[in-house]
Amino acid sequence: MSYRLGFPPYANVAPLVRFLEGEGLEVVHAPPTALNRLLLEGEIGLSLASSFFYLTHQEALGLLPDFSVAVLGPVYSVNLFHKKPLSELRRVALTTESATSVALLKLLLEEAGARPEYRREEGGLELLEAYDGVLLIGDRAIRAYAGLLKALPETPHALPSAFGALEVTDLAMAWFRRTRLPFVFAVWAYRLEDPPPKAVVQALRRARRRGLAQLGEVARGEAERLGVHPALLEHYLWNFRYHLEEPDRLGLKAFAEALGLPFQPSFYSA
Incomplete structure (x- = not known):
């Protein structure tokens, strides 16, 4: 067996x-x-x-x-893609794949003064047509982020977190700033x-x-x-x-x- x-x-x-x-x-x-x-x-x-x-x-x-x-610092694959500042988010689409990332996001947004409506959704960045933000994890988050890059910088320290009006908040980095852990x-x-x-x-x-x-x-x-x-x-x-x-x-x-x-x-x- x-x-x-x-x-x-x-x-x-x-x-x-x-x-x-x-x-x-x-x-x-x-x-x-x-x-x-x-x-x-x-x-x-x-x-x-x-x-x-x-x-x-x-x-x-x-x-x-x-x-x-x-991870200690950015994880790159647990990202909130959003069109408004965190404190102004009203509707957020959540991954259906992970409870940990969802719990971390809710904790961080509450501390930022936001209490948006959350809905579990399947999909990617196209969900931003109906939501202020979308939480993606794993391979889907990596592909979404890589698709936004026009070129790969020489050093990871130069990886952008904003693409025009679209911002990318790395949840692990936000946790590190909060706890240093x-x-x-x-x-x-x-x-x-x-x-x-x-x-x-x-x-x-x-x-x-x-x-x-x-x-x-x-x-x-x-x-x-x-x-x-x-x-x-x-x-x-x-x-x-x-x-x-x-x-x-x-x-x-x-x-x-x-x-x-x-x-x-x-x-x-x-």
């Missing part, structure tokens, strides 16, 4: 899954909201789970202590009553080590898949923090506190 692992179908997990090898492992690709459901239902044994989902189900879930998908978008979670075999965790560590060692190759493959410049994807991927180190744990704790939730993780110890 195969052991099922859940991965969202996004470029930022490519360094973790590209070289994953192990006898009896089956990878399930699905959006974070679907993976969260499959994990709780026991359809997958171990999954990259969105932080919001984990924090709201801590009593049922355990964590791998050294895995995360986090990383933002953790996902963690490896499992049901407490069914921890993963040690061999599965070791296979994940080997895959991550190889993926990070060959990041240029991973970036070129993902750039070709998405139809964007390889240099943009390379910078995107090297910006991530994949090890849930102490700053990341502090960032996750700060997110829990901002949501009014406890932070009492149960870490895998096998």
